[in-house]
Amino acid sequence: MCRTRIVNARVVTPQGVCYGGVVFDEGGIIAVEDAASECCAAGLDDASLTTVDADGAWLVPGGIDPHVHFGGFGDIPIADDFRTGSFGALAGGTTTVMDFCEPTVEEDARAVIARRMADASVSSVDYAFHFVLSEQYRDLLRDLAYIEDECGIRDYKLFTVYGNTTLSLDDVREIFMRLADDPRRTFLIHAEDAELVACLEDELGDSTDMRLLAETRPDAVEFREVEALHGLVAETGVRACIAHSTCAETAALLDDPPARGEFELETCPHYLAFTSEKLAGPEGARFTMVPPLRSAADQAALWDAILSGKLRILSTDHCPYHARYKDGATYRTIPNGVDGVQWRMIYAFSEGVAKRGLTMPQFVDLTSANAAHFYGMWPRKGCIAVDSDADLVLIDPAGTTVLGMGENVSAIDYSIYEGMEMSGRIARVFKGGREVYDGERVCAEPGSGRFLAR
Ligand SMILES: [Zn+2]
Structure with missing residues (x-):
């Protein structure tokens, strides 16, 4: 199973915001790393990790x-x-x-x-x-x-x-x-x-x-x-x-x-x-x-x-x-x-x-x-913590997004939001430990979503 480490992110956890990152794989979040307290995931072999530099972006739950x-x-x-x-x-x-x-x-x-x-x-x-x-x-x-x-x-x-x-x-x-x-x-x-x-x-x-x-x-x-x-x-x-x-x-x-x-x-x-x-x-x-x-x-x-x-x-x-x-x-x-x-x-x-x-x-x-x-999904969903699902979003606050058909990837043929300019940009998205959106393209398999029994 491939592991990913996101570094240099402003991570929004239930305890507040920390500067650091997370380590995760398809099984979920393995570690939340606070750069200030050096509580980095001990024992993780760096060579086995794909590292993503968030460059100061916000890291939030999917x-x-x-x-x-x-x-x-x-x-x-x-x-x-x-x-x-x-x-x-x-x-x-x-x-x-x-x-x-x-x-x-x-x-x-x-x-x-x-x-x-x-x-x-x-x-x-x-x-x-x-x-x-x-x-x-x-x-x-x-x-x-x-x-x-x-x-x-x-x-x-x-x-x-x-x-x-x-x-x-x-x-x-x-x-x-x-x-x-x-x-x-x-x-x-x-x-x-x-x-x-x-x-x-x-x-x-x-x-x-x-x-x-x-x-x-x-x-x-x-x-x-x-x-x-x-x-x-x-x-x-x-x-x-x-x-x-x-x-x-x-x-x-x-x-x-x-x-x-x-x-x-x-x-x-x-x-x-x-x-x-x-x-x-x-x-x-x-x-x-x-x-x-x-x-x-x-x-x-x-x-x-x-x-x-x-x-x-x-x-x-x-x-x-x-x-x-x-x-x-x-x-x-x-x-x-x-x-x-x-x-x-x-x-x-x-x-x-x-x-x-x-x-x-x-x-x-x-x-x-x-x-x-x-709806009874917490802390599996909506939470950046160890053992939560690795559904993660990087938001670049310095980017911009023009809503509408230029960005649309679904089947709509018009958007009521056409042309509205937003501050910030969805930079990368991970679901279930895998990258599913790289900032330009959705790279997810149809059928990879799971039903959540409550
Ligand atoms: Zn409805």
Whole structure:
């Protein structure tokens, strides 16, 4: 097995930042070396090591993007599957993703898990799944022991909107109560008030004007539902994360942690990067996702919550569609979703660390460690320590990155981030002890990603 030693790096460990490096192989991290304390890995024969000089770059754990869609649902094909999406992830410094097992009306738990495991067999990033409890949740939960004990899936995705998956708050309460007895279980919840959306859609009718997407899903559509879920977490004591949260009122709930259970928010780079002004005009169709883009004031509130360490998870909800499926659609028929998996890490570095004073330990928390803790992957993932997986990213703070098709390695045919210039550059990426991105090219084998049982 070949060993690698990275030297001259600013290493971000759970104990803080040290100057030095790490030694690792495919089995994991063997040593964390602090140049100042000379605690270098004694007994390692230098001749057997490949040495990488980081030249002062930051060394951080491989990113964890806990919300991506590499195929998996709907009639309109998502641009990326596991093969192409995982290449994008690696080029962006993300080495672990969480995707979904979303059953169709005909599928039971065994069928959907088998289908998604087959889809993921070409992944070059490590992966875990959220299991979607659809309207057939009572049937699906009959296979609970199979889902959890045989497959190692212990996170459940709940939706309060969308055909086939719309759960009422009473349904959610029932699910929470049934599953509250095992603290290893977690929930990721898409929270929008379906009745309010339907009511506003009836009032405003259909249109190709994408500003109506924001008008029919105002802040209150999200906040009312999240507030109710916050109450259900306190009532049942479950551990829940609100997916892709967007607005100031939602973020304010973080100031009021529930007496029992755990209440987390996830947000995505697109809510930090763009406002609903992007929905105007023919280009507006390219910027559609739900919940929709919000105001500058909402963005400021999300950043405040990130900088204070209360909003702890940054995902992408990567769900890109080719432009031909977006352009010319109406706001009620358009496939919602945008790209992001390749840009999340450098976006957080540039806009968080370089521009707003996010510390590097906070950056690691936001991009990997917090998700690893919440979803039961820590310290194997999201951590630079002896015996953790050797998923490592070197970030060159002096470099720059222009986001968009010039850098893209996945199957998207446009990026909402096109032309945005970021401070910093993903210089090299290692996954499972092997180099998978050299700064220009992804050099990973499709299928080299592993399923992470929880
Ligand atoms: Zn999603």
